[in-house]
Amino acid sequence: MHRPIAVFDAGIGSYAVVxxxxxxxxxxxxxxxxxxxxxxxxxxxxxELIQVMRRxxxxxxxxxxxxxxIASNAPSIMVLEELSQDIHLPLFGVYPPLREAWGLSHSGxxxxxxxxxxxxxxxxxxxxxxxxxxxxxxxxxxxSPMVELVESGAFLFAPEKTQAAVDAFLAQVxxxxxxxxxxxxxxxxxxxxxxxxxxxxxxxxxxxxxKDMVSRIGQGTKGQGKNRALVTEDERYDLATFRKMLSAxxxxxxxxxxxxx
Numbered sequence: 001m002h003r004p005i006a007v008f009d010a011g012i013g014s015y016a017v018v019x020x021x022x023x024x025x026x027x028x029x030x031x032x033x034x035x036x037x038x039x040x041x042x043x044x045x046x047x048e049l050i051q052v053m054r055r056x057x058x059x060x061x062x063x064x065x066x067x068x069x070i071a072s073n074a075p076s077i078m079v080l081e082e083l084s085q086d087i088h089l090p091l092f093g094v095y096p097p098l099r100e101a102w103g104l105s106h107s108g109x110x111x112x113x114x115x116x117x118x119x120x121x122x123x124x125x126x127x128x129x130x131x132x133x134x135x136x137x138x139x140x141x142x143x144s145p146m147v148e149l150v151e152s153g154a155f156l157f158a159p160e161k162t163q164a165a166v167d168a169f170l171a172q173v174x175x176x177x178x179x180x181x182x183x184x185x186x187x188x189x190x191x192x193x194x195x196x197x198x199x200x201x202x203x204x205x206x207x208x209x210x211k212d213m214v215s216r217i218g219q220g221t222k223g224q225g226k227n228r229a230l231v232t233e234d235e236r237y238d239l240a241t242f243r244k245m246l247s248a249x250x251x252x253x254x255x256x257x258x259x260x261x
Contacts, residue, residue: 001029002223003066008033010041011151013188014071020214029223037232041074042115049075066221073186074118096184097209098131104205109179113143114186139177150189156248166196229253
């Protein structure tokens with residue numbers, strides 16, 4: 001591969017980012033690293049996230065990438081700035097698309113759905129204050145239970161159960177925040193549930209930040225348009241299930257198992 005873009009996350013969530021890069025840069029070589037043994041990022045402390053991010057970036061740097069994408073909102077907001085100070089490669093993260101959310105909202109009330117570590121961190125409050133004049137109108141919503149519906153494959157193999165879980169979750173959200181009309185899907189797992197969210201609340205907009213992130217990458221480095229998929233696994237999330245999940249969303253790519261490191 002010629003100077004690939006390396007994209008990683010703790011599971012299937014980041015494949016949506018890979019697909020968006022492929023659509024925009026058809027000749028770009030891409031390494032897709034699904035570190036399922038580290039799932040979930042959202043349950044880790046800031047110190048644990050830094051350790052995982054450094055270890056993963058060191059590993060992916062051995063492939064001579066032109067850029068590395070942390071395709072996860074929590075580490076992007078919580079630790080990417082610190083990591084960028086001593087890593088001499090272009091690093092890109094994923095962030096809530098607040099400008100787009102405000103442009104779509106009629107009620108003036110929006111929400112950020114993310115994993116627990118993100119919505120409870122001081123960094124997300126700082127991010128909202130920096131990117132919004134109305135931070136008191138932005139609800140921070142813990143959507144960690146929704147992430148497991150994706151990584152377990154329930155959204156593919158148990159759609160009725162998934163819809164029921166999404167319905168119950170959003171009922172709680174809107175009981176607390178009845179005026180919200182835009183929600184950002186600020187975990188890269190959550191866009192896989194978008195149709196379930198829209199079924200449950202069709203009058204609400206649900207925003208995927210992937211397009212905004214990929215637009216910041218630039219022109220990349222022209223290669224042969226190859227994809228290479230690396231995967232870690234453990235007793236919770238095995239390779240066979242992951243292969244089945246990718247097949248169910250129409251992705252046919254050889255998976256190279258990597259030992260947790």
